Amino acid sequence: MNESSPILNISIFGVFVLITLFVVIRASRNTKTAADYLAAGRAFTGPQNGIAIAGDYLSAASFLGIAGAIALNGYDGFLYSIGFLVAWLVALLLVAELLRNTGKYTMGDVLSFRMRQRPVRAAAATSTMAVSFFYLLAQMAGAGGLVALLLGITGTGGQAIVIAVVGALMIAYVLIGGMKGTTWVQIIKACLLIAGAAIMTFWVLGKYGFNLSSLLGAAVDKAPKVGEKLLGPGLAYGKNGTTQLDFLSLALALVLGTAGLPHILMRFYTVPTAKEARRSVVWAIWLIGIFYLFTLVLGYGAGALVGPDAINKAPGKANSAAPLLALELGGPILLGLIAAVAFATILAVVAGLTITASASFAHDIYANIIKKGQAEDKDSEVKVARLTAIVIGLVSIGGGIIANGQNIAFLVALAFAVAASANLPTILYSLFWKRFNTSGALWSIYGGLIVTITLIILSPAVSGTPTSMFKNADFDLFPLSNPGIVSIPVAFLLGYIGTILSKDKADPVKQAEMEVRSLTGAGAEKAIAH
Template sequence: MNNNALLNIGIFAVFVVATLVVVIRASRNTKTAADYLAAGRAFTGPQNGVAIAGDYLSAASFLGIAGAIALNGYDGFLYSIGFLVAWLVALLLVAELLRNTGKYTMGDVLSFRMRQRPVRAAAATSTMAVSFFYLLAQMAGAGGLVALLLGITGKLGQAVVIAIVGALMIAYVLIGGMKGTTWVQIIKAVLLIIGAGVMTLWVLGKFGLNLSSLLGAAVDNAPKAGERLLGPGLQYGATGTSKLDFLSLALALVLGTAGLPHILMRFYTVPTAKEARRSVVWAIWLIGLFYLFTLVLGYGAAALVGPEKINAAPGKANSAAPLLAEALGGPLLLGLIAAVAFATILAVVAGLTITASASFAHDIYANIIKKGAAEDKDAEVKVARRTAIVIGIVSILGGIAANGQNIAFLVALAFAVAASANLPTILYSLFWKRFNTSGALWSIYGGLTVTITLIVLSPAVSGKPSSMFPNADFDLFPLANPGIVSIPVAFALGYLGTVLSKEHDRDKYAEMEVRALTGVGAEKAVSH
């Protein structure tokens, strides 16, 4: 093992030990379900906003988007635009109303005026599905990143790395719960934005703080793409199908955020709806600033590293940002930036794991199996911890299968599932009086089934050299992202399921409307 690899391992170890200390300290006050699942609702709006940025700025944002811009230019930057614009949907339609209506999970909101057991089961199923796709992306990013740093080229070595990341993730969640996870996300967000900011200024400094000079150098160093790197169409403009695929991707990105369970759950860690709204405003500013950095980092990687070297590295597009760090500041900066990327992966997978385990413990165990009357007041936390272990093991196996895929693309699939299965049900629940249990089940299960079926039958999974299973060929659906089909279908199914059922609880909707808009009763947020 060379000196660079030892340096990188040392930087990783310092970060892991420091964050574990923070998690252990945070866990001292974790005693109740509210402490473990919602951090005792003790975080302020600005603190939660930084944590949301930490949760949202995943490995896809840092590694995947920088790589996509380096290889595909303008078309890669569309990921940044989609991820950012999506926050307007979350801010204007969802954040405050969800905080007022729920307690710990998305299932609380969706089941508020419905039949509890079937809707909670559906919400938990959807939460697990979205979390699984998102976890795939993070684990794949971990494998490629550490392979690049330590020079591990074999699949077995990368699989071991993914397993280590999974074990650390499980440790964070078991020890610290939501409180510990939130502090890890805050630390990681600060490190990531500072690290990306320093690299951005460094790149611009190489070109006399002149963005035009940077773009010109990127074009010169990418002879195959040439000036197409600066305009739309390099990745999505070749055929009518690829243009449709871009539209599908844009829909999934813009509408998906407001349906991501691990983001929605963050709104319950603040004491009031006002703080939930403040946290989203803080998150938008921080996330927007970071995505401006990705533009410079992506084109900087194209100019200073080059597409050929990026494609030849372990992790391919995901290696663009670390390779840029090495080109700028040598092994030390590479180690520091990679540690930040590693922190990014750990923080996001911990957030996803606690969300999925909380949904199972709160929605399935406490409210379906025990019908809201668990004999042990700590049982919900115990079940959440056991579920986190199972989710960790499943995500490790999935991450090994997905290793080598572009993680921005894998995250876009998670957004498609969230936009199709969750968003229609959330919006109908909050804004449509007539909506009922049947409509909720049709939109969740229907949206989930259509989306996953189309993903399985898409070129993302089989039929192309870049597919997850390149040697198989069952790509019957032509689009890599199914959002343009699955999102309208899910809305339509929610409508049909509602109008074909006579169930309608006017009183419960009136109660939900008052609580959602005013916050009356939200502080207690008791189960119904």
């Protein structure tokens, strides 16, 4: 890393920022109504939205984290990629088209369709804000870590400044361009990320005669301490029964959590029809799947060309695998490009999260709860969304600076676990269970939220181990780092119990309308137009 050029890295990143700001400003010219600002005017095609979904989904953790996990843990690291990818089958088969048919802007539209509007929208907005905030916090704190890794800024003050800069850019993208500008940033970022990963992948394979077996053999030779274990399961999660159960819990949260992530769900509303929503998910699956195949080569390539010892000694340890590989392959210029892509990745993801959280507050809380659907004018919802974006941006900047240097794994785990526990059970019950009612929705959302957060606070991710957030504290009463294997079934059970015990009767007319609309799309376009 000593051969890297921080000035070159910052310059390349600056060029990206200027180009994307120009695109965002151009996109903002047609942003006039709430539908334009919150749903990009529903003007994107399935392929365009699919690329944007890939850009929203492939965070810096996907690029840097998974490559590092494969470099150090081999097969067990690649299991992350499999979990992230399989999750999209759940989104495609159970969620994408049905949500597009029954919603308008947010998840709260779907959940409140046949229930009491105000309590369910409040619960949905609370869950959306919780997932978005912790995801944002992780990304912002990750920005500080990437600074040390890629730009050579090691002081906490310098990293805090960069976190603030990333936050300011994020706020600018959202304020100026809304969902349309944010979508174009995500499309550009996805193209850059996949292209960069493809170039490095073929470069690595070229060094080994495009023979994957030779690459794997070289990785094994470079890691004599583990040897052939690098190619089989169990290196990271096979130590004992608890670690195996922990991985199962994490996998469950990843596979089911994706279909409940609010910033992913909101992307289904940016296309004109349910058919395009389905096409966008198919495109996303292909792009994300191809990218994760690239990470397999990049991970083992980093293991073979850089070696686990050098990776562990570098700033960021596992997260340094891909940048170190770039430096090994193409020197400072390729490293600069990878640095720019990594920063672009964070920028695009935090912008997507911010627009989602601000839209949920403006549409669910302000327009439908405070104003009861009778806002003063059609622009007031957009104004509130923009103001909320500023507040969310400032809070996430402060949180990211405070969390900088801390263990942020629990923040990401919390976002996925909350999405899988609080959001997905309620969505599935709303779409497929006729008896499901308001009480069940509230039990499922709030119950899933409370159980998940409580278990993570009591887990080893927060205290009790050298890698915990609070290293000197010890209140890890729950043995698993990810609570998904407990919190997800509990949330489904709470939704069931809340429905059964309640005297609320589901509205058969609204339920029938929702069933027909979700399955056929009949009436959906007329409702969205209004």
